[in-house]
Amino acid sequence: EAGIVIVGAGQGGFQAAASLRDSGYEGRLVLVGDEPGLPYQRPPLSKAYMKGEAGIEQIELRAAAFYADHRIELINARATAIDRPGKRLLLEGGESLPYAHLILATGARNRPLPVPGHDLAGVFYLRTLADADALKGKLDVARRVVVIGAGFIGLEFAAVARALGHEVVVLEGASRVLARAVSPDMSAFFADAHAAMGTKLVLGAGVIGLRGEAGHVTGVETGDGTVHPADFVLVGIGVVPNVELAAGAGLEVANGIVVDAHLATSDPAISALGDAVAYPSRFAGAHVRLESVQNAADQARSLAHRLTGKVAPTGEPLPFEAVPWFWSDQADLKLQMVGLAAPTDIAVLRGDPASRRFSVFRFRDGVLTAIESVNRGADHMLGRRLLAGTPTLTPEQAGNEGFELKSLLA
Ligand code: FAD
Numbered sequence: 001e002a003g004i005v006i007v008g009a010g011q012g013g014f015q016a017a018a019s020l021r022d023s024g025y026e027g028r029l030v031l032v033g034d035e036p037g038l039p040y041q042r043p044p045l046s047k048a049y050m051k052g053e054a055g056i057e058q059i060e061l062r063a064a065a066f067y068a069d070h071r072i073e074l075i076n077a078r079a080t081a082i083d084r085p086g087k088r089l090l091l092e093g094g095e096s097l098p099y100a101h102l103i104l105a106t107g108a109r110n111r112p113l114p115v116p117g118h119d120l121a122g123v124f125y126l127r128t129l130a131d132a133d134a135l136k137g138k139l140d141v142a143r144r145v146v147v148i149g150a151g152f153i154g155l156e157f158a159a160v161a162r163a164l165g166h167e168v169v170v171l172e173g174a175s176r177v178l179a180r181a182v183s184p185d186m187s188a189f190f191a192d193a194h195a196a197m198g199t200k201l202v203l204g205a206g207v208i209g210l211r212g213e214a215g216h217v218t219g220v221e222t223g224d225g226t227v228h229p230a231d232f233v234l235v236g237i238g239v240v241p242n243v244e245l246a247a248g249a250g251l252e253v254a255n256g257i258v259v260d261a262h263l264a265t266s267d268p269a270i271s272a273l274g275d276a277v278a279y280p281s282r283f284a285g286a287h288v289r290l291e292s293v294q295n296a297a298d299q300a301r302s303l304a305h306r307l308t309g310k311v312a313p314t315g316e317p318l319p320f321e322a323v324p325w326f327w328s329d330q331a332d333l334k335l336q337m338v339g340l341a342a343p344t345d346i347a348v349l350r351g352d353p354a355s356r357r358f359s360v361f362r363f364r365d366g367v368l369t370a371i372e373s374v375n376r377g378a379d380h381m382l383g384r385r386l387l388a389g390t391p392t393l394t395p396e397q398a399g400n401e402g403f404e405l406k407s408l409l410a
Contacts, residue, residue, distance in 0.1 A: 009033025012274030012296030013105035019304035108239035117210030154236035273299035339370030
């Protein structure tokens with residue numbers, strides 16, 4: 001039977017399968033993934049799982065029985081090509097699967113560090129459960145760790161490693177931490193917070209090479225000639241989308257598999273979602289590729305609705321237009337972000353950063369574009385509702401703690 005075949009059994013692929021069944025899809029449903037084991041959540045890999053506070057059962061998205069109960073066929077294999085005229089997905093080993101509709105949820109992989117010494121033993125990345133297990137093993141003995149990249153994964157791991165008593169140095173090439181994701185104010189707050197944890201943070205530190213002895217890393221060299229001693233290294237310098245399967249099949253690719261507002265690729269029998277895709281977003285005013293659980297899961301739900309015929313009251317299919325949001329936990333700091341800000345959007349502070357409970361509201365031409373909150377979940381939740389519509393909040397209201405944000409929802 002040619003049913004729906006999903007490539008990639010990560011957050012988005014799993015959710016697409018689950019939501020298709022929820023939405024009443026009855027046909028054959030196959031989930032093909034190249035990682036061993038059951039689909040799992042990645043966020044805990046750099047948080048509770050890395051700390052040893054959550055085990056594998058806590059991070060698996062569902063237990064094995066769920067797949068049997070929902071007639072979701074899990075196939076552990078790598079998909080190698082798409083035969084579009086024949087509507088078949090080719091797997092390593094020569095097998096192939098027929099499809100009526102194909103969903104690409106291939107995610108992203110770590111961007112490799114492009115410097116000499118990158119292949120020394122003791123150099124780690126963090127994307128998969130296997131990566132996390134390898135890295136976790138290094139945390140058993142107190143050591144000096146150098147983290148390359150002050151993005152979410154680098155800083156979350158740094159917070160865990162510090163809490164476990166390791167000496168931690170974070171090297172960041174940009175002039176601030178989390179530079180791609182948050183306002184300069186928020187970057188400054190997190191830089192101070194990590195310094196207060198005892199992490200040494202070096203900004204503007206371009207890594208030019210890794211030093212090693214007997215094949216194992218011993219240090220990280222930056223452009224100014226400093227060598228930071230390291231017993232092991234975590235590289236967290238971003239990801240590249242897994243677009244090769246799509247590109248090989250002649251689908252349009254540009255910083256991700258290009259899809260339309262309904263998550264369809266240039267072939268109507270193939271859709272795509274999650275970290276691997278670039279989609280048109282009213283929040284970005286352009287095609288954008290986002291890397292978050294919310295984005296993958298909401299796209300999966302939206303696509304399941306389309307494929308099962310759920311439409312707007314007008315009879316039109318529903319486009320994907322969920323409000324983007326994201327979170328990151330670093331020590332006792334819960335950062336939540338909603339909306340998409342451009343670097344030039346102004347920042348208005350609500351609350352006192354010194355209290356470790358505050359938000360930064362971002363505005364462009366007087367219009368709210370995003371909210372970054374630390375330990376202030378109510379602002380975040382309100383932001384999700386405001387940004388789903390046309391927010392009227394002014395910068396003056398945002399900055400005035402006496403102004404009741406909730407009054408805008410009335
Ligand atoms: P993935 O979950 O990456 O799944 C893609 C799957 O497809 C992978 O298993 C891959 O191996 C497989 N695959 C690829 N190509 C093929 C092929 N040809 N054949 C078969 N299988 C294939 N997001 C948040 O919102 N909040 C967080 O706090 C957060 N923390 C994170 C912490 C870590 C350590 C990491 C790594 C990510 C974190 N993220 C977080 C990001 C979030 O996990 C991703 O955005 C999400 O997993 C994307 O889902 P996806 O299905 O698009 O891709």
